Amino acid sequence: MQKSVITTHILDTQRGRPAVGVGVRLFKSATGSVADPQWQSMASAATNDDGRIIDWLGTRERESGLYKLEFATGAYYAAQGLSTLYPQVDILFEIDTPTEHYHVPLLLSANGFSTYRGS
Structure with a gap:
């Protein structure tokens, strides 16, 4: 399996497990x-x-x-019969060294989230 230059991981911190089946879209700015x-x-x-x-x-x-x-977090929580304060989480980041790997994890709960640059 090819590992792309940009990867992500979502941990559902409320449940203490990976968030499975979350829809994620990747965009690049034209400008x-x-x-x-x-x-x-x-x-x-x-x-x-x-x-x-x-x-x-x-x-x-x-x-x-x-x-x-x-990240389509609203659909993820709706599938569990739960609601969330954040129905979508958008994370903007900049790649300034394209030879490096960029791992952008999301730590998620129904009422909060955080991110960092992973390895």
């Missing part, structure tokens, strides 16, 4: 500007049984720029 990003869709996938997406870009060339991960 590189946060004020007017003009998002272009690059890929979409759902998290696997370990809460990860590691193979969605395949061998696509690595590019610097502004990116966005869009």
Whole structure:
């Protein structure tokens, strides 16, 4: 399995388990500007049984720029019969060294979230 330059992992901290089946979309800014990003869709996938997406870009060339991960958290909680304060979580991040791997994890609960640069 090819590991893409951008990967993600979602941990449902409320349940203490990986968040399985969460829809995630990846976008790249056409302008590189946060004020007017003009998002272009690059890929979409759902998290696997370990809460990860590691193979969605395949061998696509690595590019610097502004990116966005869009997590469908509302649908994830609705499937469990729960509600959430955050029906969608968007994380913007910038790739400035395209030779490096960018892992963007999401720590998620129904009423909060956090992220960091993983390895």
